[in-house]
Amino acid sequence: xxxxxxxxxxxxxxxxxxxxxxxxxxxxxxxxxxxxxxxxxxxxxxxxxxxxxxxxxxxxxxxxxxxxxxxxxxxxxxxxxxxxxxxxxxxxxxxxxxxxxxxxxxxxxxxxxxxxxxxxxxxxxxxxxxxxxxxxxxxxxxxxxxxxxxxxxxxxxxxxxxxxxxxxxxxxxxxxxxxxxxxxxxxxxxxxxxxxxx
Amino acid sequence: xxxxxxxxxxxxxxxxxxxxxxxxxxxxxxxxxxxxxxxxxxxxxxxxxxxxxxxxxxxxxxxxxxxxxxxxxxxxxxxxxxxxxxxxxxxxxxxxxxxxxxxxxxxxxxxxxxxxxxxxxxxxxxxxxxxxxxxxxxxxxxxxxxxxxxxxxxxxxxxxxxxxxxxxxxxxxxxxxxxxxxxxxxxxxxxxxxxxxxxxxxxxxxxxxxxxxxxxxxxxxxxxxxxxxxxxxxxxxxxxxxxxxxxxxxxxxxxxxxxxx
Numbered sequence: 008x009x010x011x012x013x014x015x016x017x018x019x020x021x022x023x024x025x026x027x028x029x030x031x032x033x034x035x036x037x038x039x040x041x042x043x044x045x046x047x048x049x050x051x052x053x054x055x056x057x058x059x060x061x062x063x064x065x066x067x068x069x070x071x072x073x074x075x076x077x078x079x080x081x082x083x084x085x086x087x088x089x090x091x092x093x094x095x096x097x098x099x100x101x102x103x104x105x106x107x108x109x110x111x112x113x114x115x116x117x118x119x120x121x122x123x124x125x126x127x128x129x130x131x132x133x134x135x136x137x138x139x140x141x142x143x144x145x146x147x148x149x150x151x152x153x154x155x156x157x158x159x160x161x162x163x164x165x166x167x168x169x170x171x172x173x174x175x176x177x178x179x180x181x182x183x184x185x186x187x188x189x190x191x192x193x194x195x196x197x198x199x200x201x202x203x204x205x
Numbered sequence: 206x207x208x209x210x211x212x213x214x215x216x217x218x219x220x221x222x223x224x225x226x227x228x229x230x231x232x233x234x235x236x237x238x239x240x241x242x243x244x245x246x247x248x249x250x251x252x253x254x255x256x257x258x259x260x261x262x263x264x265x266x267x268x269x270x271x272x273x274x275x276x277x278x279x280x281x282x283x284x285x286x287x288x289x290x291x292x293x294x295x296x297x298x299x300x301x302x303x304x305x306x307x308x309x310x311x312x313x314x315x316x317x318x319x320x321x322x323x324x325x326x327x328x329x330x331x332x333x334x335x336x337x338x339x340x341x342x343x344x345x346x347x348x349x350x351x352x353x354x355x356x357x358x359x360x361x362x363x364x365x366x367x368x369x370x371x372x373x374x375x376x377x378x379x380x381x382x383x384x385x386x387x388x389x390x391x392x393x394x395x396x397x398x399x400x401x402x403x404x405x406x407x408x409x410x411x412x413x414x415x416x417x418x419x420x421x422x423x424x425x426x427x428x429x430x431x432x433x434x435x436x437x438x439x440x441x442x443x444x445x446x447x448x449x450x451x452x453x454x455x456x457x458x459x460x461x462x463x464x465x466x
Contacts, residue, residue: 077460080459109421109425112417168443169442170439171439174435175436179427182428183428183431197428
């Protein structure tokens with residue numbers, strides 16, 4: 008019986024090891040994502056095609072729902088389930104358009120991932136630099152990666168030279184809602200307008 | 206006398222920090238970011254709209270033209286402006302207790318002003334003095350633990366806070382050696398024009414360096430005013446902490462709240 012227990016223990020251990028060894032390391036995930044985005048921007052594609060490719064990359068590598076709720080800040084607490092659902096559907100369209108439109112302006116960006124710091128079991132911060140070109144200096148970019156599911160890490164924030172883009176977005180959303188006396192519909196209207204504009 | 210009264214009034218508007226020196230710095234980095242109040246939002250938005258108009262008519266076209274200049278000309282201009290900024294950075298290094306950095310920056314200033322021909326070239330960086338960071342009185346006050354006070358938008362100068370505006374006033378009442386050399390004292394070598402020309406060129410240089418980023422942000426923002434405010438305040442927070450890593454400047458509790466829902 009003791010022997011069986013011992014084998015069982017070894018097998019369990021090896022399973023744990025096996026699983027962990029194949030868990031995606033956040034820094035590898037970020038480097039791979041950045042390379043993929045760089046490739047999409049490098050190709051001589053039209054702006055629309057670049058945006059389409061970037062949207063596909065974002066859908067599989069970014070926690071859009073998480074960013075959506077983070078961006079709502081304190082206002083998400085007053086929302087019912089149906090309202091949350093409606094908001095997230097609109098937010099996803101907004102995010103993909105805004106994200107791809109911002110990035111599509113860049114050509115051939117080269118990102119080098121340098122290190123990672125595990126903040127806790129849920130979050131890891133990956134440090135990288137956007138390499139300098141003749142025209143532009145090196146830019147420090149950090150990526151907050153959610154690692155709740157170690158096999159499927161997702162990006163939840165990008166921090167450029169210490170400026171969190173998720174925080175900028177949250178403060179923008181808050182400003183829109185606050186200026187309409189806390190009415191979240193004002194934000195939804197703005198998001199829809201943004202989605203529909205050329 | 207009028208300037209002293211302005212300084213006193215402004216200091217009342219500022220929230221008072223109670224920590225100082227390295228302990229204050231530690232406290233500052235640990236505390237959850239309290240939102241900076243936009244006490245004069247209506248006026249700020251008005252001035253922001255004015256600044257946007259001014260940018261569209263003056264700064265953006267000038268920056269677009271500046272971008273067309275040959276790269277060595279732009280590089281030389283940027284180097285010279287950076288060299289001038291060392292004059293205000295050094296006293297602030299000292300006031301923040303960063304004596305070794307003040308020493309390095311003094312050497313940097315001497316090398317670039319002489320071998321670098323009035324700062325047009327940057328031989329100091331090749332000699333190992335390459336980690337230069339601008340410092341101003343707003344940053345020094347922040348490091349001393351003085352709160353931001355209200356958010357402000359200044360005509361032409363753009364986003365600021367009461368603390369940072371107090372920093373600008375301090376620079377203009379004797380704190381900035383470049384201002385003293387050009388505007389306050391008649392040195393026969395420099396004139397007011399040199400000061401204001403350097404400031405305008407600095408603005409154009411900044412606009413040109415961030416040309417696409419600013420236009421991109423404006424195009425993709427639903428509330429550009431709020432986006433610029435957030436960018437400015439986060440950037441100042443990082444600069445005051447002189448933090449090398451993002452982990453030191455970011456507060457995780459907001460993300461934790463989402464996880465717990």
